Structures are given as structure tokens and as C-alpha cells.
Amino acid sequence: MYKILSKEYLNNTVARISVQAPYIAQKAKAGQFVILRSCENSARIPFTIARADTNTGSIGIIYQIVGGGTLELDSLSVGDSLNALVGPLGNPTEIEGINYACVVGGGVGTAIALPIAEALYKQGTKVDSIIGFRNKELVILEDEFRSISDNLYVLTDDGSYGVKGFVTNGLEDNILSGKTYDRVFAIGPLPMMKFVSLLTKEHNIPTTVSMNSIMVDGTGMCGGCRLTVGGKIRFACIDGPDFDGHQVDFDEAISRSKMFRESEIKSREFACNLYKKEI
Ligand SMILES: Cc1cc2nc3c(=O)[nH]c(=O)nc-3n(C[C@H](O)[C@H](O)[C@H](O)COP(=O)(O)OP(=O)(O)OC[C@H]3O[C@@H](n4cnc5c(N)ncnc54)[C@H](O)[C@@H]3O)c2cc1C
Ligand code: FES
Structure with a gap:
């Protein structure tokens, strides 16, 4: 197996x-x-x-x-x-009843965003996808996104591929150009999801984020993936991983994601030596 x-x-x-x-x-x-x-x-x-x-x-x-x-x-x-x-x-992403969606993926978050964009597209939702990477070497899944998007926007932070800028720039341009999204789905690093949510809150666009909290058991028992949403305690593994981006306490989530930094560095060094690989 x-x-x-x-x-x-x-x-x-x-x-x-x-x-x-x-x-x-x-x-x-x-x-x-x-x-x-x-x-x-x-x-x-x-x-x-x-x-x-x-x-x-x-x-x-x-x-x-x-x-x-x-x-x-x-x-x-x-x-x-x-x-x-x-x-x-975890719970499947809620996609019913959406006419026009914007799916925003940052870095490896594009891998998490892909099945959501695909499910939306297959049910007949009009899908704009905005995917962003630090540079050209890191661009992934462009062809896959092109095949399941009505419009695809590729951005890099340094301008080495696609349009120069962050995904928030691409999203803001689209909103200001008059695109009327029913919902934005944002998946990527925590600061990216925070800033997408701040932008969409300004424009009153409902926003779903996928919280990549540290998980151990995945069944609500260990408390590792605890986060605060709308002032209430939630667990990403059983209540999520999707949440209303306008309600998530991102600063707390960012601080909790750094809790094990020291042991992560030690484990990475050990594994790099063991597998003779640099990351
Ligand atoms: C619901 C969910 C879906 C995810 N999907 C993907 C995916 O499709 N592709 C992908 O590349 N990554 C995904 N991740 C993140 C992935 O789990 C982490 O990158 C991985 O656990 C890192 O492990 P590590 O030992 O190599 O790194 P470490 O050195 O242990 O950690 C590096 C960073 O990864 C995160 N991390 C570490 N351990 C965990 C853990 N047990 N749970 C969650 N995050 C952790 C922390 O932010 C940490 O700072 C997902 C996370 C969640 C919660
Ligand atoms: S992973 Fe343990 S409570 Fe969510």
C-alpha cells in the first residue's frame, strides 16, 4: 500500500x-x-x-x-x-453558487490552490487565477492553471517572468479594472494570505484562505493547529483548513508558525547532512 x-x-x-x-x-x-x-x-x-x-x-x-x-x-x-x-x-472547500471567482496562489500554495480552481472551473464558475513566485526558476503549474482558468495572470517578485509584482498587485489591478468577483480564494504563505484578506476586506469581497498551521494528529486532539477566527478558537484540521480570511487572526498564526523554529533548523541540518542535499 x-x-x-x-x-x-x-x-x-x-x-x-x-x-x-x-x-x-x-x-x-x-x-x-x-x-x-x-x-x-x-x-x-x-x-x-x-x-x-x-x-x-x-x-x-x-x-x-x-x-x-x-x-x-x-x-x-x-x-x-x-x-x-x-x-x-479536513473539510472540502465550499464552492457552490459562485459565478465568478479569483483564485490566488503564492509559491507552493499554487499546488494547494490548483484542485480548488479546477473544481470551480468544472462546475461552470468563471475563474481568474493569479499565481505568484519569487522568480522565474520557481514558477510551477502554469500549464495546469492555464487549462482550468478563464484568465491566468503569472507574476514574479523580481519581474524575471510574467508581470513584475506581488499577487496582491495583480488582484488589486483586476478589482480596480472592474472585475466583480463573488469570492477570492487565497492560498500561500501566511503574510500573503493576510495581505490579500486586508485588500479584499477593503473591497467587500468574501475571501476564503487555507490555513497551513502546524499539524500533528489531524483529528482535533493535539491542539497544534489552533488558531483564532472571529475571536473564537478553531482547529485548522477539523474546522478547516478553509476559513473566512477577514476573520482570521493572522498575526497570532504567524507567531505560532515560528514556535518550533530551533528544532526545525536542527532537523534540517541533520537531514541535509544525511541526504547530502542543500536547501
Ligand atoms: C492542511 C495543510 C496542507 C498542506 N499542503 C501542502 C502541500 O500541498 N505542499 C507542500 O509543500 N506543503 C504543504 N503543507 C505544508 C507542509 O506540511 C510543511 O511544509 C511540512 O510539514 C514541512 O515539514 P518539514 O519537516 O520538511 O519542515 P520543517 O523544517 O519541520 O518546517 C518548515 C516549516 O513547515 C511548517 N511545518 C512544519 N511541520 C509542520 C506540520 N507538521 N504541519 C504543518 N506545517 C508544518 C512550518 O511552518 C515550518 O516553519 C501543508 C500544510 C497543511 C497544514
Ligand atoms: S492537528 Fe492536532 S488538533 Fe489539529
Whole structure:
């Protein structure tokens, strides 16, 4: 079970794998995620289900190598099996009744945004997608987004590809040019989702964000993914991962995301030495 059926690199630090998981593939909906363990004693890592294929009984995961856990996952090859995989977890993204949506993805957040944009497009929603990266080398999933968007805008921070600027610039330009979005979906680094939400609040556009909080069990038991939404305590794994971007306390979420920085640095250094890789 959980055999890796294919693996390809989308850029130097982002890879896409497909994993044999027929039961998860049958049930998965856009916005849901899995938690996997690469080897017996590995950390549990949450990843969005980027694709579910009931014909082959497989799911797709797109991961960015950022630390010890993802380096360990990346050490596995086609034919190897994951030690454990649970899902689908979390609530599917609510997409019903939306006529015109803007899907905004930043960095590897574009991988999480892709199934949502695809589900919207397939149900007949008009979809504008705005995807942003630090530079040309990091651009991923452009063709995939083009095939499921009515309009696609690619931006890079340094202008080395597409339009120069941040995704918030692209979104603001579209809003000011008169595009009347029913809802914006923003997925990416916490500061990006914070600033998209501040912008859409100014323009009264309902906004969904996908919270990538630190998760351990994924079932509401450990408290790791706690966040504050509309003044109330919520758990990203069971109440989310999607929330109203105008209600999320992003500053608290950013501070909580740095809680384990020291041990993350140690684990990354250890894994870089073990796998002889620089990240
Ligand atoms: C619901 C959800 C869906 C996600 N989907 C994707 C995806 O599709 N592709 C992708 O590349 N990444 C995704 N992530 C983020 C991914 O889980 C982290 O990048 C990964 O856990 C990092 O592990 P690490 O050991 O390599 O890095 P570490 O060095 O341990 O951490 C690097 C950073 O990753 C984050 N992180 C660490 N551990 C966890 C954890 N257990 N849970 C969540 N975040 C953590 C922290 O912000 C940390 O600062 C998702 C996160 C969540 C919560
Ligand atoms: S991951 Fe443990 S409560 Fe959400």
C-alpha cells in the first residue's frame, strides 16, 4: 500500500508524486488533505490532495522541500512505499453558487490552490487565477492553471517572468479594472494570505484562505493547529483548513508558525547532512 507510482520535479525544490491510495482517491474532494509518514519513525506531514484519480486508485501530492521531513520524503523513489497515509482529512472547500471567482496562489500554495480552481472551473464558475513566485526558476503549474482558468495572470517578485509584482498587485489591478468577483480564494504563505484578506476586506469581497498551521494528529486532539477566527478558537484540521480570511487572526498564526523554529533548523541540518542535499 501507499506505493509511489511516479515522481517528477517541477523545479529544484518542488516535486510531484502519485501514490497508490484507492480508498482516499474515491473519497477525496477539493480542499482536503492527507497526513503521511515517510518511514516508521518519521514526522507526520500534512499535504493537500492535489489530484485524486479513481481509475488508477492514486492521489497526487505536490511537496516543497523545506526541512527534515520533506527531505526524508524526497529520499523515496518510485517503487518505494510510504509508511503511513491517512485521509482525506479536513473539510472540502465550499464552492457552490459562485459565478465568478479569483483564485490566488503564492509559491507552493499554487499546488494547494490548483484542485480548488479546477473544481470551480468544472462546475461552470468563471475563474481568474493569479499565481505568484519569487522568480522565474520557481514558477510551477502554469500549464495546469492555464487549462482550468478563464484568465491566468503569472507574476514574479523580481519581474524575471510574467508581470513584475506581488499577487496582491495583480488582484488589486483586476478589482480596480472592474472585475466583480463573488469570492477570492487565497492560498500561500501566511503574510500573503493576510495581505490579500486586508485588500479584499477593503473591497467587500468574501475571501476564503487555507490555513497551513502546524499539524500533528489531524483529528482535533493535539491542539497544534489552533488558531483564532472571529475571536473564537478553531482547529485548522477539523474546522478547516478553509476559513473566512477577514476573520482570521493572522498575526497570532504567524507567531505560532515560528514556535518550533530551533528544532526545525536542527532537523534540517541533520537531514541535509544525511541526504547530502542543500536547501
Ligand atoms: C492542511 C495543510 C496542507 C498542506 N499542503 C501542502 C502541500 O500541498 N505542499 C507542500 O509543500 N506543503 C504543504 N503543507 C505544508 C507542509 O506540511 C510543511 O511544509 C511540512 O510539514 C514541512 O515539514 P518539514 O519537516 O520538511 O519542515 P520543517 O523544517 O519541520 O518546517 C518548515 C516549516 O513547515 C511548517 N511545518 C512544519 N511541520 C509542520 C506540520 N507538521 N504541519 C504543518 N506545517 C508544518 C512550518 O511552518 C515550518 O516553519 C501543508 C500544510 C497543511 C497544514
Ligand atoms: S492537528 Fe492536532 S488538533 Fe489539529
